[in-house]
Amino acid sequence: MTTNSRIIFNEMPHGLPNPKTALIVDDTQSIDLDNVPLQGGILVKALAFSLDPYMRNRMRPVEIQGDIDAFALGETITGFSVAVVLRSETPLIQAGQHVYGFMHANALGMKGLSLQVLDNKYNLPWRYYVGILGMTGQTAYYGLKDISNPKPGETLYISAACGAVGHMVVQLAKAQGLKVIASCGSDQKVSLVKSLGADHVFNYKTANTAAELRMHGPIDIYFDNVGGPTLEAAIDNVACNARIVICGMVSQYNLGTDKTYGIRNLWLLNRYRAKMEGLVVIDWADKYLDEFHDVVPRDLAAGKLKYLEHVYNGMERVGEALVDLLIGNNVGKSVLVLEDGV
Numbered sequence: 398m399t400t401n402s403r404i405i406f407n408e409m410p411h412g413l414p415n416p417k418t419a420l421i422v423d424d425t426q427s428i429d430l431d432n433v434p435l436q437g438g439i440l441v442k443a444l445a446f447s448l449d450p451y452m453r454n455r456m457r458p459v460e461i462q463g464d465i466d467a468f469a470l471g472e473t474i475t476g477f478s479v480a481v482v483l484r485s486e487t488p489l490i491q492a493g494q495h496v497y498g499f500m501h502a503n504a505l506g507m508k509g510l511s512l513q514v515l516d517n518k519y520n521l522p523w524r525y526y527v528g529i530l531g532m533t534g535q536t537a538y539y540g541l542k543d544i545s546n547p548k549p550g551e552t553l554y555i556s557a558a559c560g561a562v563g564h565m566v567v568q569l570a571k572a573q574g575l576k577v578i579a580s581c582g583s584d585q586k587v588s589l590v591k592s593l594g595a596d597h598v599f600n601y602k603t604a605n606t607a608a609e610l611r612m613h614g615p616i617d618i619y620f621d622n623v624g625g626p627t628l629e630a631a632i633d634n635v636a637c638n639a640r641i642v643i644c645g646m647v648s649q650y651n652l653g654t655d656k657t658y659g660i661r662n663l664w665l666l667n668r669y670r671a672k673m674e675g676l677v678v679i680d681w682a683d684k685y686l687d688e689f690h691d692v693v694p695r696d697l698a699a700g701k702l703k704y705l706e707h708v709y710n711g712m713e714r715v716g717e718a719l720v721d722l723l724i725g726n727n728v729g730k731s732v733l734v735l736e737d738g739v
């Protein structure tokens with residue numbers, strides 16, 4: 398029998414989750430790798446697990462509706478993983494292949510067949526598939542398509558610009574001939590984002606966001622990752638016919654619903670004929686996933702795209718990694734790596 402570690406949702410947070418107690422690792426389960434029944438499916442070993450801000454929104458009582466299921470207290474959490482296939486009972490997937498998808502956070506597990514078999518033709522590290530080549534990369538890529546509708550010479554503002562989605566938006570926007578204004582939460586991140594080609598980068602903790610946008614705007618596209626007062630400052634500085642992409646509102650995720658920031662200047666959307674639209678990554682996969690798979694691995698392998706990632710080695714670092722995301726201690730995409738060298 399082999400120990401089958403898993404990540405459990407252990408404690409309902411009020412405000413910021415406790416990094417030691419909200420998510421914990423349970424080592425009490427084991428699995429017989431050779432004989433566990435697969436019922437026509439596959440047996441996989443997890444290699445890397447994605448940590449994402451939306452996970453904070455899943456830490457709520459299950460009775461409260463949300464856009465994605467709540468984590469059940471005491472149960473294994475789910476998220477995006479990349480895994481290697483150990484055994485297969487389906488002709489669709491062979492042992493030794495790698496798969497990506499939404500999985501339970503078990504070290505080892507039996508899976509159904511709704512996973513994507515990876516064709517890693519540029520031989521990139523497998524863990525990249527939970528980051529720039531997975532959901533977060535897709536979010537950036539899709540968000541810069543129809544909703545942003547960018548035209549060369551326009552000005553885009555991106556918040557949380559040194560994060561998983563943000564640093565890819567910076568690079569894609571520059572490649573499309575946009576002027577990029579970017580904000581992030583430390584001077585180290587400012588330097589990194591500048592090195593990715595952004596035209597003007599500021600530390601929103603020490604600079605005044607509205608003043609920066611007034612000086613370097615107006616903004617044709619705002620790619621909003623943080624919400625709250627930053628969104629309000631962006632709306633104050635939109636150009637005529639601006640597009641605001643509501644990707645996420647990480648500044649609000651640890652506040653109770655009664656404490657979230659009320660945006661006060663929505664009337665300006667009327668004055669400037671601006672539009673604001675929600676982006677949900679899965680909605681755009683049918684249209685752009687094949688293109689994404691053609692373009693992004695190729696550009697990454699060729700060095701045209703740079704990837705910033707924050708790797709946490711070992712399942713037991715899950716709580717620390719999630720809280721780092723929520724307070725800005727991560728630099729780039731946060732990934733929990735479960736096996737050396739993947």
Ligand SMILES: NC(=O)c1ccc[n+]([C@@H]2O[C@H](COP(=O)([O-])OP(=O)(O)OC[C@H]3O[C@@H](n4cnc5c(N)ncnc54)[C@H](OP(=O)(O)O)[C@@H]3O)[C@@H](O)[C@H]2O)c1
Nearest residue numbers: 536560561562581582622644645646647648676677678725
């Ligand atoms: N709509 C979708 O389909 C979709 C998909 C993926 C992600 N998202 C959203 O996209 C956003 C970015 O996600 P990600 O995975 O790329 O995370 P990330 O940017 O890698 O990490 C989150 C970052 O948010 C920033 N942050 C935290 N608290 C903040 C605050 N109070 N004010 C301003 N910034 C704050 C921190 O950076 P600083 O150091 O700069 O503060 C932190 O590094 C999130 O809102 C997420 O929910 C949406």
